[in-house]
Amino acid sequence: MISIETADKYVAHVRKQVREDPGRRSALRRSLGRPVEDDLTRKAHSTVARWLPSDRTGAAVERAYYSVAALIAAQPRDHADQDGSDPESDTTVPISDETRTADGSDAGTRPEEPVERRTTSLGGTLGQAVTAGKLSVDTVEARLHLLCRQNVPGLHRHLPGLVRRLATVEIEPDWGRLLQDLSRWERARAQVGKRWLQDFYRGIHAGRDDNSRNEDDNPEGEHQ
Numbered sequence: 001m002i003s004i005e006t007a008d009k010y011v012a013h014v015r016k017q018v019r020e021d022p023g024r025r026s027a028l029r030r031s032l033g034r035p036v037e038d039d040l041t042r043k044a045h046s047t048v049a050r051w052l053p054s055d056r057t058g059a060a061v062e063r064a065y066y067s068v069a070a071l072i073a074a075q076p077r078d079h080a081d082q083d084g085s086d087p088e089s090d091t092t093v094p095i096s097d098e099t100r101t102a103d104g105s106d107a108g109t110r111p112e113e114p115v116e117r118r119t120t121s122l123g124g125t126l127g128q129a130v131t132a133g134k135l136s137v138d139t140v141e142a143r144l145h146l147l148c149r150q151n152v153p154g155l156h157r158h159l160p161g162l163v164r165r166l167a168t169v170e171i172e173p174d175w176g177r178l179l180q181d182l183s184r185w186e187r188a189r190a191q192v193g194k195r196w197l198q199d200f201y202r203g204i205h206a207g208r209d210d211n212s213r214n215e216d217d218n219p220e221g222e223h224q
Contacts, residue, residue: 028073064182123196127203148193
């Protein structure tokens with residue numbers, strides 16, 4: 001599985017490319033939703049190829065890298081330009097398997113070493129957007145269910161539309177987490193899709209629960 005540190009560095013690399021080179025941005029945008037073998041994807045190789053895990057990268061993992069790059073390039077220009085991260089200056093060091101104890105904690109980790117960041121799935125981002133009142137549940141719920149039923153080609157065909165819905169309300173997915181999830185789709189679609197749906201409904205109900213608690217704490221007519 002792609003580590004979140006590696007995924008985040010790749011995202012920073014793509015952001016830098018689309019920020020500094022309009023030609024690369026255009027090339028990536030043209031590849032959106034298209035197979036890696038498509039003629040319109042050829043110019044995307046110069047941005048993506050060196051980041052692929054190996055020269056024998058599986059098709060689903062390869063597609064994940066190209067799709068995330070194209071989705072970032074397709075964001076409104078001010079969104080794509082917001083992140084000033086530079087992958088060359090990223091000093092995050094992934095924690096190797098050898099440093100993890102049996103219970104998942106880090107053996108011998110120095111206090112100054114970075115801890116793997118918390119991530120948000122696509123479903124979680126959509127749930128947060130609904131809770132914040134930026135998207136209606138009817139707008140995204142059916143689309144998310146449809147997305148979770150897709151095979152790899154269908155996933156990459158339907159995903160841009162849902163990401164565009166987020167862009168209309170100035171919200172971006174967690175790109176690093178999205179790259180991880182897309183790369184696992186072929187072998188763990190049920191697991192990833194389940195998590196997206198669970199995170200979506202948790203987000204919605206968390207917002208509703210917060211509202212209910214506020215109403216209980218401040219019943220109508222009660223004066224402070």
